Amino acid sequence: MEIQQALKLTIHKKWPSSPKKTPKDSEPITTTATSKLKWKKIFFHTKPKPKIQTPPEEFLCPVSRSLMSDPVIVSSGHSFERSSVEACKNLNFAPQLPDGTTPDFSTLIPNLALKSAILKWCHTTHTPPPLPHNNLVQQTSISPDTPNTNLVQTSISPDIVPTEDKLSDRDPILDSLDEKPPSSNLRRHAETDVPIRPTHLYTSSEESIATTSASTPPFQLATRPSCCYYSSPSSSEIEPAATPEEEEIMEKLKSPTQNIIEEALLSLRKLTRMREETRVQLCTPRILSALRSLVMSKHVNVQVNALASVVNLSLEKSNKVKIVRSGMVPPLIEVLKFGSPEAQEHCAGALFSLSLEDDNKTAIGVLGGLGPLLQMLRVESERTRHDSALALYHLSLVQSNRSKMVKLGSVPVLLSMVKLGHMTGRVLLILGNLGSGSDGRAAMLDAGVVEYLVGLLSGPDSATGSVRESCVAVMYALSHGGLRFKAVAKAAGLVEVLQKVEKVGSERARHKVRKILEMMRAKEVEEEDVDWEELLDSGLGCRTWGRLGGGLDESSANSAEF
Incomplete structure (x- = not known):
């Protein structure tokens, strides 16, 4: 008993029991404690409302x-x-x-x-x-x-x-x-x-x-x-079994080594250069996807060989739509803007080849290919200029592309090239296409195309049959512009020049000349009361007469007939 009491005394001394505090004796809650409790409640109990x-x-x-x-x-x-x-x-x-x-x-x-x-x-x-x-x-x-x-x-x-x-x-x-x-x-x-x-x-x-x-x-x-x-696979996804050549090329294109990639591209370029069946077999989604990324490569040799392979693949008619649908056009346009001269040359050739397919014409125009192609008409490379002009000719066969080209200011650029004698025949074909639309006719009349072509037909250069026919084709397209064209043509002396062309020109040129002369004589009675000098001096009046006297709609003939 004595031992137990001694232990109790020792424990009480070491841990003295504190008196219990009553609620009244408890310390009041301070402002700091209250704010902490509020923050805890906000943190744990509130949910942030999502912003719409x-x-x-x-x-x-x-x-x-x-x-x-x-x-x-x-x-x-x-x-x-x-x-x-x-x-x-x-x-x-x-x-x-x-x-x-x-x-x-x-x-x-x-x-x-x-x-x-x-x-x-x-x-x-x-x-x-x-x-x-x-x-x-x-x-x-x-x-x-x-x-x-x-x-x-x-x-x-x-x-x-x-x-x-x-x-x-x-x-x-x-x-x-x-x-x-x-x-x-x-x-x-x-x-x-x-x-x-x-x-x-x-x-x-x-x-x-x-x-x-x-x-x-x-x-x-x-x-x-x-x-x-799940989405059902499209017809382009259902491809035949890969050939050994495709497997070998794809294996090398996946390599991290640049030399192996260049070797694969050179092999692809060589295989697709001459053999038509090889171009069809190797134009697969896998190869097109690999080429699409390699076209944007920073290594010049890789980029040039990839572009040359795209050009070779595009030579086959069945591949043209497939290449555009693979998303190849945007990289081509990007390289056409900022690539090296050799890369731009291949890009222009690829776009020209792809533009031959009717289903691709609108796509290339919508994706922004018209502006860079117009810029390529001024570069030093003759091959780039020619391929760009041919691409623009085929793309301008579509009305939506013609309107875009007019808005891009193509008429003054093309007319300046004709005046300098650069690719006169091809540029006149493009102008003939642009003249088949009302906006193109207005822009060409504003730029003075009629006056210059009258001088070209009466000059020594008119001896070339193709140039003469192209000039007549442009005039025929512009002749659907109503009274404004008649006013400009009479002032420039077009009737006398066309009468000379009718005697020495080809059968097609003579047929167009007769059509133009008939249209100019159709409303001579109505035109007697028109003051042509006042009409020519007033640009607004000319445009008004052109709108009121417009002959045919957008479906009028273009230079493609030549």
């Missing part, structure tokens, strides 16, 4: 007013969601844009830069990326009695009910799918269908330019569960 970011206007489809998942550029230069364009085409409906213009849906070109910018904006602002409207085209199969405007607005609404949900109420195949558990459905698709590919992988064929008609997805793809959806 408004997407930029250029990221929205003009029709659906939603973020574009697959933006495409149409022939008129506007960007739309691909599914919106396909829906409008199925409905035979042309929407009117806020600026009052109507887009042209004849050609679709993937806008990869805009697509990348949209995805980057979504990642930066933590906005869910836009989902593709897989069933939007199917939604347009409705009664023709409904007005088109309402159809487009309702069918492209982002809150639309998926097609498979509507079909499941009446489709026996979907009913049979719903009766089974999801796992069995997925197992059945996995055993019978093509394996599902991850959505984040991209191939060069996914960057291809869309054709004007959309392919309808197979029925089994339209009725499968949404978790099993």
